[in-house]
Amino acid sequence: MSMYSVSFMWTPGEYDAEFHRLNAEIDAVAKSLPGFCGSESWRSTDGLRGNAVYYWNNLDDLAKFASHPTHLEAKRQYARWYAGYHVVVAEVLRSYGDGQMAHITRDAGAHKA
Numbered sequence: 001m002s003m004y005s006v007s008f009m010w011t012p013g014e015y016d017a018e019f020h021r022l023n024a025e026i027d028a029v030a031k032s033l034p035g036f037c038g039s040e041s042w043r044s045t046d047g048l049r050g051n052a053v054y055y056w057n058n059l060d061d062l063a064k065f066a067s068h069p070t071h072l073e074a075k076r077q078y079a080r081w082y083a084g085y086h087v088v089v090a091e092v093l094r095s096y097g098d099g100q101m102a103h104i105t106r107d108a109g110a111h112k113a
Contacts, residue, residue: 003037003092003105004056011083012050019081022074029068030054035061038104055092055104062089 030036037055044050056062065071078085095105 001057003095004059004062005088005090005092005105006054006056006062007051007088007090008054008085009049009051009087010085011048013081013083015081018077022070022077025070026068026074029070030065033061033064036065040104 027039030039035056035058037057039052039054041050041052054065056065092105095103097103097106
């Protein structure tokens with residue numbers, strides 16, 4: 001079974017009501033697609049970087065997410081809210097740990113070591 005991760009890394013700017021509206025809608029779009037496995041996010045301790053990782057079990061639903069009108073609208077306006085961003089799309093080749101911590105890749109059946 002294949003799994004893909006999309007890491008959206010950003011340098012925060014100022015967020016407004018439109019940002020929060022679009023962000024909530026984008027999250028709902030992702031969750032509505034059958035290929036969506038889950039997401040996780042973090043912020044650096046200094047607050048200068050963020051990273052949201054979305055996990056997908058197929059590229060078709062990932063493409064639907066990327067081309068959804070709400071997602072495209074947010075991309076057009078990104079400079080209002082972010083001082084910069086970078087995206088990495090990767091295939092998950094391995095997922096492993098000591099078994100004591102739940103994780104999207106393990107729980108969704110990604111390849112094990």
